[in-house]
Amino acid sequence: MSTKVITLDNVSWRRQKKPILEDIQWEVQKGEHWAILGANGSGKTSILKLITGYEWATTGTIDVLGERFGQTAIFDLRKRIGWLSASLDEKYRNYEGLSCADVIVSGKNASVGIHEQVDDVDIQQALSLAKEMGLSHVSHSPLRNLSQGERKKTFYARAMMTSPEIMIVDEPTSGLDILAREQFLTHLQNAHLNAESPVLLYVTHYPEEIIPAVTHVLLLKNGRVVAADKKEKVLTDQLLTQAFDVPIFVSWRDERPWIQVGSIAEVGKST
Numbered sequence: 001m002s003t004k005v006i007t008l009d010n011v012s013w014r015r016q017k018k019p020i021l022e023d024i025q026w027e028v029q030k031g032e033h034w035a036i037l038g039a040n041g042s043g044k045t046s047i048l049k050l051i052t053g054y055e056w057a058t059t060g061t062i063d064v065l066g067e068r069f070g071q072t073a074i075f076d077l078r079k080r081i082g083w084l085s086a087s088l089d090e091k092y093r094n095y096e097g098l099s100c101a102d103v104i105v106s107g108k109n110a111s112v113g114i115h116e117q118v119d120d121v122d123i124q125q126a127l128s129l130a131k132e133m134g135l136s137h138v139s140h141s142p143l144r145n146l147s148q149g150e151r152k153k154t155f156y157a158r159a160m161m162t163s164p165e166i167m168i169v170d171e172p173t174s175g176l177d178i179l180a181r182e183q184f185l186t187h188l189q190n191a192h193l194n195a196e197s198p199v200l201l202y203v204t205h206y207p208e209e210i211i212p213a214v215t216h217v218l219l220l221k222n223g224r225v226v227a228a229d230k231k232e233k234v235l236t237d238q239l240l241t242q243a244f245d246v247p248i249f250v251s252w253r254d255e256r257p258w259i260q261v262g263s264i265a266e267v268g269k270s271t
């Protein structure tokens, strides 16, 4: 049985003749967890759109979970992929009165709010996910009363309701303070340590958010792959400096990469 979860072979994506992604070669195997790292506009979201079929590659082939794009029913494939995106806050604006547990349950049908029958099994699953994310004490509180950190964890649990095989977590820490960020990352780390956990694709601008559970990093710049490899090989001073156009110095503590940023005036001297 193939262990390949995602393969992008020589993929390019152009819009109005503008190249957005060029020559993307990327392979994700079962058991790996990836960070997709790069500066603003480097192409992180564009890659996510291609692997979820919201956009189509101009050239190259994309295989996800054993299905080749162009030859498969995209809606069935999407059900196997969870996506925690910042747009959920906007989508739930009119549903702030729903309880944390109800928001989690709504993930079963990927709906905003609950419009279909849910049974006891669904509710038990939602409460169990709430517990895993440290949300038991607020599971009956309305969404509007939750802190930013609790909201993010709620939306993460919502995306887990369908037991996805791939879990996309897209810049989850924006708006979180230092403690809330660390709490979210700790729960994410715990959620991705067992054999059943989905393949994590964690999208970020910040190397220090790359938790120990992440095994590999796809580093992008201007729509091209700078490096796609085990995290220790990618998170180096040289490659990060190249990708972010500012001198970056990495040190590892507790299996996390922490960075120091040099003066912008040093750009060009340190590479």
Ligand SMILES: Nc1ncnc2c1ncn2[C@@H]1O[C@H](COP(=O)(O)OP(=O)(O)OP(=O)(O)O)[C@@H](O)[C@H]1O
Pocket (backbone or CB within 6 Å): 015, 020, 038, 039, 040, 041, 042, 043, 044, 045, 046, 047, 205
């Ligand atoms: N549909 C589109 N049409 C034209 N240009 C696009 C389209 N989608 C993205 N782009 C451009 O492609 C580039 C990459 O965008 P993308 O959103 O993938 O970057 P990103 O790495 O996710 O950025 P950020 O970290 O700021 O969210 C940007 O210059 C963006 O303006």
